[in-house]
Amino acid sequence: MRAWQLKDFGLDNLQLAEVPTPQPKAGELLVKVGAVSLNFRDKAIVDGIYEPHKVPKLLIPVSDAAGTVVAVGAGVTRFNIGGRVNSHLYSRWLDGEPGPNEPDYCFGSPLPGGLADYMIIHEDSAVAAPANMTDEEAATLPIAALTAWYSLVDFGHIQPGQTVLVQGTGGVSIFAVQIATALGAKVIATSSSDENLQAVKRLGAVAGINYRTSPNWADEVLGLTDGKGVDLLLDVAGGSGINQSVVATKASGRIAQIGFLTGQTVELNLMPLIFRQTTLRGIAVAPRSSFDRMNVFLERHGIRPVIDKVYPFEKAREAYEHLAKGAFGKVVIKVD
Incomplete structure (x- = not known):
């Protein structure tokens, strides 16, 4: 089969090869892969800044x-040949709280990912792709939509009338605007582009803040929320x-x-965190059970x-370059 392999860190070392199916x-x-989408994680892995010690050779x-099941191993009962499925990043995190070693079983590193004609997915990890x-x-869906869903629903417990702030207009943020709006929340978005802020308002955001022209954007958020701040900030x-x-929460x-688009380390001012009694939670996607619930919500x-933009399989590196420059929503590579 055709497969893109990372022969060393750096985009120039992502090379197309023929490998055994x-x-x-x-x-x-x-699974015969139909398409894949890129996340910042994928770029960081290629760049060598995302747990490089766990990235295997080739x-x-x-x-x-997302793709179609074309063959199954012994004992498979959840899916049949011809079924359409999604991969799920944390292949062994099925429900409840995450275990301590979930990152050891992630697709796209250290497990082989989907930038190939075929990929292997355990039936317990696979998710039925939305029919529509x-x-x-x-x-x-697997990272961008699910991260937004888990942040809003499982962690944020967002209720109608509450206020959510989303940063930027990448994949997670755009899904967050759509899902939060469907939940009845009021969404404030930030971006460095006035054009993107207008576009995100058309998706349901009630206000937008350009953080380049308003570098103290938290003050703008307080002004939009009668000095209170938002209920949840992504x-x-x-x-x-x-x-x-x-401050904005x-x-x-x-x-x-x-x-961690602007940095993996930070000097955190503890006094505002303590006095505002803010809950700061790291979010690393979600269990498969949340994915199942989300797909029902999205369809409903x-x-x-x-x-x-959708790129052909042969132009995968151009897709990575597009992601690096910034995207409104998702960058997709059509494989099949």
């Missing part, structure tokens, strides 16, 4: 895939901005720390992924 063992599905990258979505659309930036996130509010509310 894997065969499903007991309990496993062989890794087939990319965690998020194409493979290109379904491929956007922080995808990381870095020193976390201190503004604390209401007393006893919650911050879902999702990303008619939520469709926002895709910035």
Whole structure:
């Protein structure tokens, strides 16, 4: 089969190769990959800044895939040949709280990912792809949509009328706007682009803040919330901005720390965190059970992924470059 392999860190070392097609063992599905979508995690793995010690040689990258089951191993009962499935990043996190070693069983590193003609997914890990979505659309769900869903529903317990702030207009943030709006929440978005802020308002956000022209954006948030701050803030930036996130969140509010776009380390001002009694929770996607519940919600509310661009399989590196420059929604690679 065709597969992109990471022969060393750096995008130039992501190379197309011919490799043996894997065969499903007991309990496993062989999936003909239809499409994959890129996340910042995928770029960070290629760049060598995401747990580089766990990245195996000749890794087939990319965690998020959608495709069709073409063969099954012994004892498989959850899916049949011809069924459409999604991969699930944490392949062994099925329900409840995460175990201490979930990162050891992630697709796209250290397990082989979906940037190939075929991939192996254990039947317990696979999720039925929404019937109303194409493979290109379904491929956007495993990290971006599920992270937004888990932050809003399982962690944030968002109720109608509450206020949510989402940072940026990447994959997680766009899904968060769509899902939070469907939940009846009021969404404030931040971006460095006025054009993107207008676009995100068309998706349901009630207000937008340009953090370049308003670097003290937390003050703008307080102004929009009568001085209280938001109930839940989805922080995808990381870095020193976390201190503004604390200020922008209401007393006893919650911050879902999702990303590290501007830095993996930060000097945290503890006094505002303590006095505002803020809950700061690291979010690393979600269990499969949450994925199952989310897909029902997305279909019921008619939520469709926002895709910035779909690249052909042969132009996978161009897709990574697009992600690095910034995307409105998701960047997808069509495999089949």
